[in-house]
Amino acid sequence: MKNQVQLITYVDRFGGKDLTQLRELLTGPLKGVFGGVHLLPFFYKIDGADAGFDPIDHTRVDDRLGDWSHVRQLAQEHDVMADVIVNHMSSESPQFLDYSKKGSTSEYDGLFLTMESVFPNGATEQDFLNVYRPRPGMPFTVTTLANGERRLLWTTFTSQQIDIDVHHPAGKAYLDSILQSLSDSGVTMVRLDAVGYAIKKAGKNCFMMPETFEFIGEFAARARELGLEVLVEIHSYYKRQIEIAKKVDWVYDFALPPLVLHALEFGRSGPLLNWLGQRPNNAVTVLDTHDGIGIIDIGADAADRAGNPGLVPPHELDELVERMHRNSQGQSRKATGAAASNLDLYQVNCTFFDALARNESAYLVARAIQFFVPGIPQVYYVGLLAGHNDMALLERTQVGRDINRHYYPRAEVLEAMETPVVSRLIELIRLRNAHPAFNGQFSSAAPAEHQLVMTWTAGEHFARLEVDLKAKTGVISCSDMLGERRFMLD
Structure with a gap:
């Protein structure tokens, strides 16, 4: 990059x-x-x-x-x-539609995670509480498949985003x-x-x-x-x-x-x-x-x-x-x-x-x-x-x-x-x-609590940012062909 x-x-x-x-x-x-x-x-x-x-x-x-x-x-x-x-596929994807229609006979059976596939021996309340959640609620959606089966599908984000087994x-x-x-x-x-x-x-x-x-x-x-x-x-x-x-x-x-x-x-x-x-x-x-x-x-x-x-x-x-x-x-x-x-x-x-x-x-x-x-x-x-x-x-x-x-x-x-x-x-x-x-090389400092100085140097070249955080103003000084130029941030 x-x-x-x-x-x-x-x-x-x-x-x-x-x-x-x-x-x-x-x-x-x-x-x-x-x-x-x-x-x-x-x-x-x-x-x-x-x-x-x-x-x-x-x-x-x-x-x-x-x-x-x-x-x-x-x-x-x-x-x-x-x-x-990486984490999920659409509930409208060909793979999920095939699984929804055929269930255990689908070539994609096991691809989509369910509560049972992650907790084959059952789960306690603490097991569920241990799961890290980016959103409130449980990571499952109760879903009726096209073949009539009802499953608890693992859905980290939305009910349309079905989590997959990346090792399947x-x-x-x-x-x-x-x-x-x-x-x-x-x-x-x-x-x-x-x-x-x-x-x-x-x-x-x-x-x-x-x-x-x-x-x-x-x-x-x-x-x-x-x-x-x-x-x-x-x-x-x-x-x-x-x-x-x-x-x-x-x-x-x-x-x-x-x-x-x-x-x-x-x-x-x-x-x-x-x-x-x-x-x-x-x-x-x-x-x-x-x-x-x-x-x-x-x-x-x-x-x-x-x-x-x-x-x-x-x-x-x-x-x-x-x-x-x-x-x-x-x-x-x-x-x-x-x-x-x-x-x-x-x-x-x-x-x-x-x-x-x-x-x-x-x-x-x-x-x-x-x-x-x-x-x-x-x-x-x-x-x-x-x-x-x-x-x-x-x-x-x-x-x-x-x-x-x-x-x-x-x-x-x-x-x-x-x-x-x-x-x-x-x-x-x-x-x-x-x-x-x-x-080149980077350094940073704070001459005073409300100030911030950030500097890059590479040989004779330099670029320095000086910020007054209270005033919300700053200036960039940098080398150029004429010696130095300034870029005012206001």
Whole structure:
């Protein structure tokens, strides 16, 4: 993966309706801005129960977006990342429909996890309570199959997303076919979606167990055979994330977004600086994604709050959430938790720009911090355009995360690019992509509690970010052919 800023976007929500129009945008008005692009699920079909994360056929491009030749064409100009949805399959998939119709006589019998298949000897109340849940309720859906059988299917996320046995022969073949299709089409990196939940074991918490790491290692080895780098997506206690990073190619730095918000809201650098001193550097840095802003990533370990504190005190974390709600004029509250249908326990649904009360200076400072943190920066398409919460889409779908999944026609993209905050952000991205200092050594310091200094040096080249967190202002000083230039973040 290039040491340049990456874009993460839905194909049909950023400047057009298909892969051809997205490519035209990236090779036209946004030429040279991004070193790569993460295409959020573009498989058939993109408009199921979870915005493409429940594909019916993971090896087929949704016809409305194009086909594999269009992916291959985009990959000739940009590094392309794609998702491998490891944990589950759609209830509309051919495999599940066959199983639903034939039951035990189906070739896919055993592929789909049931309560009985995970707990063949039965389960106690404590067994169920041990299972780690990203959402409230039990991980099962009572389902009547087409053949009349009633089963308790394991469904980590929604009733339309049926968890699979990744070690079943059909499961192995299915996942391998996905990797093969992506590799054949020029994709060079895959993100393992929801992989932390992929292995289930009776009596355990069924999340990031030793067996999960074994599976990730095996799957990543196969991906590498096909020329694919692997990014693992895990929201969890920060110390667990550090351990995970030691065992995989790349992880997301999901602690960074709430810590940057905390630094700017509370006007002090301590918790962020503490994280910079221990975080893994094999990380993709983000401020926003297609999901919400993570909270669990800087909070205390849910399993043992007293013995494993978070990166910020509990009362400050609670206050940070309240400030996000206030900064967004209460809009994020309408999209988070019990107020919306996707009851994620660890996220606040809001655009990052609105979480900062649309303060343009603070937003540019936040992006500069992201770009200076070691790793590969990734910018979400809504964040690129300093997008506002889409309350109309939220009202229409009643899905909380849709508040940050706006559909931008091309004209709206071009109009947003002319605004001062977006044009300055694009200028900042180009600096991050091109300046040689970012291939050198990193250091950070806090001359005072409300200040943060981040520096990259490579030989005679340097780039230095100085931030006043209370004022929410900053300046970048960097070497150039004339000696030094300054980039004001206000």
